Amino acid sequence: MLEAARARYPALRINFGIFPCEVRPEYVRRDLVRAVRPLVTNRYLAVGGQSGSDRVLALVRRVHTVADILRATEIILGEDIAVPLDIMFGLPGETADDVCLTRHLRRPRGRNRSQQPRAVHVHRFPQSKQAGMLALR
Secondary structure (H helix, E strand, O other): OHHHHHHHOOOOOOOOOOOOOOEOHHHOOHHHHHHHHHHOOOOEOOEEEEOOOHHHHHHOOOOOOHHHHHHHHHHHHHOOOEOEEEEEEOOOOOOHHHHHHHHHHOOOOOOOHHHOOEEEEEEEOOOOOOHHHHHHO
8 A cells, every 4th residue: 555655646755653643562573664664754653652561551451561562662773763652651550660660661772872762752641640640750
């Protein structure tokens, strides 16, 4: 589909995997990233991580795990594409420890820190009054 759109409309700027339509970490594969990259104009793929806590991800019924987020990030960065993470604070049942795990997920890793994951889309749910929200201060 992307190839057909590119062929029919060569001047068309195709963006893929950018907020609010980030990619799901459990579906990221190196071969797919390599196939899509030459067909799109954006040079980053946003990953919908949501939380750095497997416990919270399970509570909110996400299929992916923190390991999936890290694996997706490694694959995308390995293809020289920037990775903004979409993360949320104040999810139901989130504790201060969970918030700390999510904050740790945002930290740069590896040699090229300019290409490292960064949270450009942080969602905070103000209606959440649980103790975990205090860790954001």
